[in-house]
Amino acid sequence: MKRIFPPHAYSDAPRQSCYWNTTTDTPDYPAAKGTMSADVAVIGAGFTGLNAALHLAEAGEDVVVLETHTPGWGASGRNGGFCCLGGSAASDQLLKLQYGDDARLEFRKAEWEAVKYAQALIAERGIECDTHSEGETLFAHSKAAVKSLKAQAEATERNLGVTCRFIAQEELAQNGMKGPFLAALTTPIGYALNPLKYTLGLVGAVVRAGARIHSHSPVTGISHGNGFTLTTPEATIRAKRLVVATNGYSSDDVPKWLAGRYLPTQTNIIVTRPLTDEEIAEQGWFTHQMSSDDRFLLHYFRLMPNKRMLFGMRGGLFSSPKSDIRMHQTIRQHFETMFPHWAHVETPFSWHGLVALARDLTPYTGPIPEMPGAWTSLCYHGNGVAMGSYAGALLADQMLGRSGARLHPKVMQRPHRKFPLGRLRRATLWPVYAYALAKGD
Ligand SMILES: Cc1cc2nc3c(=O)[nH]c(=O)nc-3n(C[C@H](O)[C@H](O)[C@H](O)COP(=O)(O)OP(=O)(O)OC[C@H]3O[C@@H](n4cnc5c(N)ncnc54)[C@H](O)[C@@H]3O)c2cc1C
Structure with a gap:
């Protein structure tokens, strides 16, 4: 092959x-x-x-x-395990340019249909898959990203009639979201699961x-x-x-x-041992929301109900035993930077896999x-x-x-x-x- x-x-x-x-x-x-x-x-x-x-x-x-x-x-x-809106990497502007505005809107609706489809399937077939999180939360790491969160909230309201919740920087800690972020936006669609x-x-x-x-x-x-x-x-x-x-x-x-x-690319994940209540309090991260930031390197993370933290990011472009070690070192470094109070916490699980992009x-x-x-x-x-x-x-x-x-x-x-x-x-x-x-x- x-x-x-x-x-x-x-x-x-x-x-x-x-x-x-x-x-x-x-x-x-x-x-x-x-x-x-x-x-x-x-x-x-x-x-x-x-x-x-x-x-x-x-x-x-x-x-x-x-x-x-x-x-x-x-x-x-x-x-x-993020069961959420998505499927394309094209912005609204690009979709509109390539396919027209009606088709753009139709695709956004289909993303939501996809989430409803998966959730109904799981419920109807009685599939036990450890679901948690009420929608997904996107975190801003820069002033420009805060602006784009606000634009995204407006677009979701316009496209789907769904109201997102904007969380200002000063409200993050009380929501159990203490980290290097300037704001967050929760879109109340989807949940996390054990894939x-x-x-x-x-x-x-x-x-x-x-x-x-x-x-x-x-x-x-x-x-x-x-x-x-x-x-x-x-x-x-x-x-x-x-x-x-x-x-x-x-x-x-x-x-x-x-x-x-199709163009395969790698993405990788680490999972910690169960965190203690003290460790969770020290970091100030106790939300179970499925979360991500909007950096190119795309960090995605969630504190699972069993108190293990899952942390993922875009992987490297090379594949070998050596590059696996480098990829693990990089993701550990990003994890420790985002959650410094957990820098001592072991991550016994570390893996990666291939996703596909289209031209x-x-x-x-x-x-x-x-x-x-x-x-x-x-x-x-x-x-x-x-x-x-x-x-x-x-x-x-x-x-x-x-x-x-x-x-x-x-x-x-x-x-x-x-x-x-x-x-x-x-x-x-x-x-x-x-x-x-x-x-x-
Ligand atoms: C680490 C990682 C994290 C991700 N996180 C998320 C997330 O949180 N949320 C989300 O929505 N998506 C996520 N994704 C993407 C998501 O998992 C994929 O888009 C989705 O699983 C694709 O499903 P699929 O059935 O099309 O392909 P796959 O699940 O990749 O299945 C393809 C299968 O085809 C088999 N195969 C290939 N060639 C042959 C052949 N010639 N003969 C027989 N079998 C063959 C392979 O062995 C494979 O099992 C992630 C992906 C990875 C790798």
Whole structure:
């Protein structure tokens, strides 16, 4: 498979000390073997693939899910668990410029639909996934960022009719938000969850709906013509239709159409041991809100109900055992700067994974051009808990001829364009990172 990061990024090493692995057992499923057939083959058992499989199987389709490792092994089982608005990295101005104002607004509404979809799914299926937080809180680190929080509050009110709560600097401490921030803004949409438990809850629903799941079954080749023939190390699978749900773990040749159309980047997380009540009081951070700042390096953090602090940030551009150590040192340093009273607190869990960016900074959910019968959805720009789940359901709607059942915004209907530089496209990020780091952002 042609992948654009070094093999280390696709190995088990980056997720070895993922906190979520200690919170639940991951069921294994047998590898696909021999000759098999299905109505629909789904490649990838993360939020996108599992949600597509769920609705297809419940509609009576014979579905087989093929996963290189185990369900949730990719980003879905190792993310920060922020189930919130997002999916695109484009500003309102850029969306308006690229797609027009109606389409911009439609996409903002779809972000909210995605959160409602994921929350309803979790409630209806009784998925226990340790939810907490009332919406999300964004923190400003500069005067310019305070201004942009106010603009964001106005935009959310205008776009969605939702009133956000602005918290001035002098009110932060009494809200348990003592830190190097100048203000905060709470948007009352979404909550935090344990992503692995959510994924495994989905897996249970998919299996109950009658779909077959095969772990340890990397699809290494796809041929098409009168349906699809997929090759894994031990099986050949014939399927009438196909869903490619591989996001940041995609390959440039499975299928070939993907070549150059997604850009994986890394993001990493640490989790502390449980903090004592004294340590929490000393730092003055006792809110359980899912929180982030709006720096380019994008810190995201939340004090979980079990008093462990989760802290994440954008990861480096390199992948190797050495760069993992550097990435860990960097995130520790940022954690200690933001929460100096916890500088002595151990972080026994430290991991990272791949998310995917698109050239137009928007996700695509729809048919794969040039491959009739094949569908894909990818590039949620690091915000796929809600949007990846929703996009999976959107794929199933389209494949079942139920388009219109859910809001499918125009913004998500334009197939991804190619990045420049082909398999060297990771290099397009280097100047962006270098500039942001030089600015101290
Ligand atoms: C560290 C981290 C933190 C994040 N935090 C958040 C957050 O807090 N909130 C949020 O909204 N989003 C977050 N994200 C992003 C979010 O996790 C992803 O957008 C989402 O999980 C994507 O889901 P997916 O199903 O499309 O892809 P994935 O979950 O990545 O699944 C793709 C699967 O495809 C499999 N695969 C790939 N190629 C093949 C093949 N050829 N054959 C078979 N299987 C294959 C992979 O093994 C993988 O399991 C984070 C991501 C990471 C890595």
